[in-house]
Amino acid sequence: MPERPILVFDVNETLLDLDALRPAFDRIFDDPGAMRLWFANLVTYSEALTLSGAYVPFTDIGGAVLRMLAATRDITISDADGAELTERFGSMPPHPEVPAALRRLRDHGFRLFTLTNNTLEVSERQLERAGVIDLFERRFSVETVRRHKPAPEVYQGVAAALEADPGDICMIACHVWDTIGAAAAGWQSALILREGNAPLDVGPQPDYIGQDLDAVADRLIERYGGRGPDRGRTMPPLLD
Template identity: 25%
Template sequence: MTEITGIKACVFDAYGTLFDVNAAAAHLKDELGGKDAKLAEIWRLKQLQYSWLRSLMGDCYVEFWQVTQDGLDFAMEAVGLKDDALRKKLLDLYWKLDSYPEVPAMLQALKDGGLATAILSNGSPAMLDGAVQSSGIGDRLDAVLSVDEHGFYKPRPEIYEMVTEYFAIAPQEVCFMSSNGWDAAAAAHFGFQVCWVNRTGQPQERLPGEPKKVLNDLSELPALLGL
């Protein structure tokens, strides 16, 4: 893996990268009867699968909030839960997911270093606004870009192109961070300089596009960029 240089903008995936997608289930661990980890795993998997499949099916796009609800419904049935009140609590918590502990200071360091910062996410604008506001990082971001503008999901190259168009810069001037191996690969294939935030020690995806760096978390990023 080579060095990362010539960066003008740092762009982040939202869910799993800046915001902890397991937080909603973790907050309700007791009510979930110890099924929180399994529920969170299935919920996230179905959320991603439904976004990909809807994109491939053509005219089946719905906002990520609907995909999130559909994924939860599948996950609850898969772990043997049927509780409308609990479902509502889980969905309400998804609007105010915890950011990872290192995120606010990391973003501030990037801003202090003169770099533009942004989110590029499958999330709907309202969902992203809720997460950004609840985590208090809005003043550290220059843009929050949602796939909703296009009506299909990552990893279509048109989604990554939103960044270069917004900032009027070349792909190689973007440092892109994602905790999703498939997202990191697709962004690298597009031409971004990519840091894969591999929080859980996953193997690398067998896809075109290779990240330049693999990070344990985002606290390492400012120093990596010479800040």
């Protein structure tokens, strides 16, 4: 049986439900496509700034992209709008299957970490409010290397901090740009097909694809199998 990979999870949308932002976007823009376009542009500009060597915290880019999108439609973002979006972004609930799937992976001996484009402060507040922060050994943020995913330095920095070979780490994300970056850094990768996301048939491909985290967890447990550190705690079937 091969060694279990260390699992590193993306946070926004992969673990937490980005749809929690939708009511505010629908109200401000009166357009059901606005939230997805905002998030696509947020990633575009975090990558563009990274390529150009400039670091701006992810939520600051998010605010700037929000104002940019509003300007293209002659809409003004009020302070109350901004405060509502900040509050919603900081308190997104986990996708329904996430807490149990994370516990199941941990109970099977997998070590769990997070790696997000958000600052550690924002990320820890998100995970705390989502009630899943205790499931992770440690949280990583791109702010350490001041480049956003999928820049190779981000993944390299985490591998170094974990003192692990890149091939022994698996990135779990619902964004292909993240699995591309992880694969390019030599990591394994798993893609979750959340709504609005799908595989891209060019570039590095993920090792695992699942409709949700349960599906990906099933594949990992099947492959790396058995019980982990909790094996001793399993009761004999007769006593069930």
